[in-house]
Amino acid sequence: MDIEAKLSQARSWLDELGNAISDLVGVAPEVFEDEKLKQDLADFRRAYDQAVQDLANPSLRIAMIGTTSSGKSTIVNALIGRRIAPIEAGEMSGGVLRIKHGEGSYLKVEETEGAAWETGEWSGLSDEEIYNRIQRTMHTYHEVRRKADYIAPQIEVKLPILPACNRELSGLPEGLAIEFVDLPGLKSIQDRGNLQVIQSLVGKAFCLVALDYGQVDEVHRQKLLGELKQIIDYFDGKTDSMIFILNRVDNRKSDDIPLESRIAKLSQEIKENLKLSEYPDIIPFSANILYQAQCAWGINNLKRSSLVAQTERLQRLRAMFSDCSSLITKEIEKSKKPSTPLPVKGTFKKFFLQNQDLKSWFRYIEDRVREEEEITDEMMQTLVKYALLWSGGNDLWSCIRSRINNSFEELVVNPILMDIYVSSDVVIERLNLKLEATKGSNEEIELKIQQIKEKRPTLREQLREKKIFFISEINNFIEDLIKIGLSSNDDNDYDFNVFTAVKNESSNGKLLMEMNTAIKYIQSELNTELITKLLDAFEANQPSYDLEDELGKFLSPPLAKSLARSYDTVSRLTRNYQLEDDLMVKSVSITDQQAMEKLREDEHKILMLYENMYQAIKEKTKFLIQAQEPKLLGFIEKLFHNYIEELCTIFDEIELPIKQNILADWKNKTKDSSQFSVLPEDIFNISGPIFVESKDRKKEFAGTESYYVDVQKTRYEQYTETYKKKFLFFFKKDATRTSTRPVKYIEKEERERKIFKDIEYRKFAFPKPIVMARQ
Secondary structure (H helix, E strand, C coil), rough: HHHHHHHHHHHHHHHHHHHHHHHHHCCCCCCCHHHHHHHHCCCCCCCCHHHHHHHHHCCEEEEEECCCCCCCCHHHHHHCCCCCCCCCCCCCCCCCCEEEECCCCCEECCCCCCCCCEEEEECCCHHHHHHHHHHHHHHHHHHHHHCCCEEEEEEEEEECCHHHHHHHHCCEEEEEEEEECCCCCCCCCCCCHHHHHHHHHHHHEEEEEEEEHHHHCCCCCHHHHHHHHHHHHHHCCCCCEEEEEEEEEHHHHCCCHHHHHHHHHHHHHHHHHHCCCCCCCCCEECCCHHHHHHHHHHHCCCCCCCCHHHHHHHHHHHHHHHCCCHHHHHHHHHHHHCCCCCCCCCCCHHHHHHHHHHHHHHHHHHHHHHCCCCHHHHHHHHHHHHHHHHCHHHHHHHHHHHHHHHHHHHHHHHHHHHHHHHHHHHHHHHHHHHHHHHHCCHHHHHHHHHHEEEEEEEEEEHHHHHHCHHHHHHHHHHHHHCCCCCCCCCCCCCCCHHHHHHHCCCCCCCCCHHHHHHHHHHHHHHHHHHHHHHHHHHHHHHHHHHHHHCCCCCCCCCHHHHHHHHHHHHHHHHHEEEEEECCEEEEEEEEEEHHHHHHHHHHHHHHHHHHHHHHHHHHHHHHHHHHHHHHHHHHHHHHHHHHHHHHHHHHHHHCHHHHHHHHHHHHHHCCCHHHHHCCCHHHHHHHHHHHEEEEEEEEEEEEEEEEEEEEEEEEEEEEEEEEEEECCCEEEEEEEEEEEEEEEEEEEEEEEEEEEEEEEEEEEEEEHHHHHHCC
């Protein structure tokens, strides 16, 4: 069935459903006087009017997502045939850029709370003016978000784009609108507000996923696959409607393994990593050459004339020959083989038949570009055909056409009809409830209800089989959760053997695995991307700016900066502490006021580290839960239905219409699932730091004092004595001589002695980094 036929059938189904509900009201208007039925009917009519409008003007949304700096914006520009999405070497996309097909030229930057960039609406702008305004907006956003959280720019552009002007490329019928959405990388969406906007767009979109060839080697591939899984989980993308684009294959080196082997291995790993039922489509691609050539030609079919001015054409071709020279050279060499057809017609076909020299022709065109001579439409048509062939553009457009045709209902029809079927369900459930409550029986109403149910098509996305469980199995499920440790505070992971046994023994095994996987995923992300990174920084004495860069891949810039600063402060103060067991310890005298004040400052700094980590864990957990919301809501919905089935059996004997009443309200409330992402404020029970304070007394040297003692000393005095001195033989005469003698005396001597006093100390301790991480 072609696309037009599918749209026609959907419109027919919608008309029949609307008429059936109108007939139902006509059969028993008095029944619809009930206030709740009136409200349900009003909701149905609003959904019906919207569905009629959307089917009259159906639209296909193509979302461009991808790993960091994989060339998403270049691919978008190549596919729309215009230079609109800003391109830079690093991460440029900062917000959501929606490019819709339309007449004229229109740019809108939505007014968001606290926007630091220019907002408003403009019309009549050139492509360059639109490009520059979007670029300034995204630059400003990237600059200011380093200091505070901002809702990312929401930008809308309306102008003619290639797939709508050249329907042969996309295979879409006339009248079907088309929209491209260029989405930012993971680093730019670390807050829930931006994620919620992106999820609402991607959930109903056909996704192109850009991967960088430079990241699929053995060294980088696992990191790329991890980032890819995060993108799919966060954005809630439908993996069965994705095409993977392996961009920049022109960077492949001659020593690399064959491209086919690399793609085959990547395909196998993506299938396993994303749990796909089939191998994914992976298109080898070189976006730059197609982007430059297509923008040099424009948006028209190659059979028509180009609308691009010569100045713009020459500018784009100069860039093409400069940036893609190696690719052109390689492809020309390959094109010399007889098996390679040359996509050339007209005058240049004769040229090739005579010369068989593609290299000379490209040199001729390059010389004309360098000399700023005219490049005719005929020359450009040939260039674009080669760009489509060499870039992988032909293969990509062919895959897009096939995927759109095969999945058109899921991509376009089902999202339009989803609300109308939910609303009609509510009306029917409420009507059944009314009839049972009044114990009335109206065969005509019952016949109409049966006809409505028969008219409804089965939508793969909207209708899911519900399996009935009993309340005892739910109790078993709770016990199973306890067994695998999800309800405990044990630091150790659950025992795999216990989990396997539980999974095999319990009929709730599938639900158990789903819930466990979602919870473990959130725990793992917090551990590896946040807690472990901080612990590693402490152990390696990592500079704070390096840690901030690491955390910035997982947290918003303000949170990353606050946490990195707290780490730096605490890391510096730990150098003045001694490690004792699991604590960092320091003691100071209570008489040292300066030291005591420093302890109080240390305590405040450590508390700030805990507070910043708490805020980071809280915000990131909410973000990760929102990313897992579809899985968690699916689990809750199954559990709810199972519980209600069992509950209603209790009331069967007294014939109360409990089930219909509850399910009708449930369907009304679950039309907006945002209420389920609001978490209790006290859900994060993180204990504070373990501060240890104690007092101690020590005898310490307090100075010296003087004292006196009596000391017996000796001094020597001189004295004169007389003696008889002989002279000649026997004569003597008196003579004198001087001698010394010791004299004893007592003297007071001053001495010093050390003074020791009892000094009171304050001992302060806090956990070492590994203990903080465990907390």
